[in-house]
Amino acid sequence: MAVVSPGRPPGPLTRPPGPLARRLTAARIVGVPLVWLFAAFNVFTGVWLLLSSLKSGDEIFSSPWRLPTTPNWGNYARAWTDGLFGQAAVNTVVVVGGTALATLLLAAPAAYVLSRITTRFNSSLTLFFALGLGIPAQVVMLPLFVVMNQLRLVNSLFGLIIVYVATSLPFAVFFLTGFFATLPVELEEAAALDGATPLRTFWQIMLPMARGGLVTVLILNIIQHWGETVFALVFIQTTDHQTLSLALLGFLQQMQYNGADWGGLFAGVALVILPVLACYVWLGRRIIEGMTVGSVK
C-alpha cells in the first residue's frame, strides 16, 4: 500500500555500486561509529549480564568489568530452586505453548474464510478483529477479571491461556487474513474440481501452503507471551502457578527481605533471556520481518 513502484519486484534492493555511493560524507563519518557504538552497547550489556550471572554478589560490584574468577554455577541452582524459576519455567512453557497452538487453531480457519469466502459480513468482521489491536490490556482487565472469577479460572494456567488467546486473536486473524489473501486460489480450485471437500481443501491444500505465515504467527506469539506481565500479575495469585516474569518480580521482592542476591537475580534473568536469544539467533530474520514488514507492504 505504501511506497511500491510498479514494475519493480518488491523486496530489498542491493545498495548501488559505483564510486558515488561510497563517497565519504560528514554524516557517515560521524554516523557509522555512532551506530556501532549503539550496537556495541547492546552486545556489551548482554555479555556483561551473562558474565555477572556467574559471579558472586561481591564480585559483581568489586570487579564489574572482569571475567568471573571461577564460574559460580550456584547462582543458577539457587535461582532454579529457591527463586522458583524451575516451577515458573514449566508453567511458562505450558502457558506459552498452549496459547500459541490454541491461537492458531482458532485464527487460521477464521482468517481463511475471511480472506476466501466473500459475504457481506467480511469487511465489518475484519475491522472488528482489527480494532482489538488498539485496545490496551487495562481496558479489558477489570470485567475480564470478574468473568474469570465467576468461571473459577482466576489463578489457573488454563484461565491465563484463555486470556492470552483472546487477546492474541486480533493480530493473528489480521496477519493471517493478509497472508492467505496473497496465496493463489488455483490450487484450491483444482482440488475442488478433483472432488475434495472444502474442509479437506483447507486442511490439505491451504494450510501446507500457508505454513510460512502460520509459523511466523506461532513464533511471534511465543515471544510475546514469554515474558508477559500485565495479565499474569492480575490473573495469577500464587507462586505455584506463576510464570517467569512473576518469578523475576518475586525474586526482586525476596531480595528486599533476604538481602541482595544479584548473582541469583542475574542467573534468573539469564534463564528468561537465553531461550529468547537462541530463538532470535535461529529465526531472527523471520521474527524481524513478521513484526515489521506488514507496515510497509
Place this chain on the structure above:
Amino acid sequence: MTATDTLHRAGAHEDTPRRRTATGRRVSRPSPLAARRRKLFWPMLLPAVLVYVVFFAGPSLFTLWLSLNQWAGAGPMTFTGLDNYQRLFQDPTFRHSFANTLWIILGAGGLTFLCSFALTMVLRDMKGRKAARSILFFPNIVPSVVIAILWGFLFQHDGLVDSLARAAGLPSVNWLGQENLFKVILIGLVWTSTGFYTTILMAAVDQIPPELYEDCELAGANALQKFRHVTLPLMWEVVGVCAVLWTISAVKVFEFVYAFAGAAGQMPDTGVWNTALYTYGEAFASGGVPRYGSAAASAVVMLALVGVLVVLIRRFMRRDAVQY
C-alpha cells in the same frame, strides 16, 4: 500491530471481489465451489469470534459501562453518571499520571523517531547493515521486565553508568532519585523501541529506487537535502503507520515502569505512574476497597487517548502518495 493496513484492506472488500484470477476472469455467478464453501463461513469463523467476543471485545465494552458506575468488584453497582471522570480529573495523582503518559507518547516518541530517522539514514548504505539492524532490534523482543531490571541495575548507585561517569570525571548523579527516575525510564523506552522503528523505516527506504539518490548526488545535494526531498516524501505513509503503532504501544507501557521503579514488589512511587499503572493501582493494588469505577474510567481515558491520537495522526499524515 499493523492496524491501519487492515483498515485499508477492510474497506477494499466492498468494491473489489476478492476471487479474481490473474487472467482477469471474474467469478460473478456463484460457482458450485463457492456455494459449497459458503456453508463453511460461520462454522470456521464462529469459534474465533466467540472467544474474541466473550473474553476480549465484550469485557472492553463493559468497561465503558463500568466507568459510569461505582463498584467494588462485587455486590451492587450504583450508577453515578460522569462522576468517576470528574473525580479522576480532580485527582492530582491521575493528572500527573496522564501527563507522564503524554510525556511517554510525545517525549520518548519524538526522541525515538529522531534516533530512528538518523539510524536509517546512516544504515542505508553502510557495511554490515543487516548485522547492526539485528543487534539494534533485539531489545525489542526481550521481555520488558528483564529490560527494566537490567536498566535499573545499570543506573543504580555504584552501578555501571555511575562508575563510567566517575571514570570520565563527571559528578555522580543520583539517577534513581525522585527528580531523575522518570527521565531514566523515558531513555530506556527510547533505547528499546528505536531498533523496531528503524527496522520498519529501513524496509521503506529499501524500496526507494537508488537512481533517485544518484541523481541527488549528481546535483550536489547533501545528506540532509536528500533526506528532505527524497526519503521523507517517499516513506511518508510508512512514517504515519509507525506513528500509529507507537501511539498504541506507548499508551500500553506498563511493565517497564512497574518493574523498574517498583523493585520492592509493590507499586512504584506515584511520581512515575502513567495511566496504565494508575488503572492497575486503582483496581488491584489500592490496599483498601478496589475502586473499579474510577479504574474503568481511567482505562476509558486511555482508550480515548489512543483513538483521538490515531485520528489526528491519520488526518495530519493524509496526503497523496507520491507516484514514481
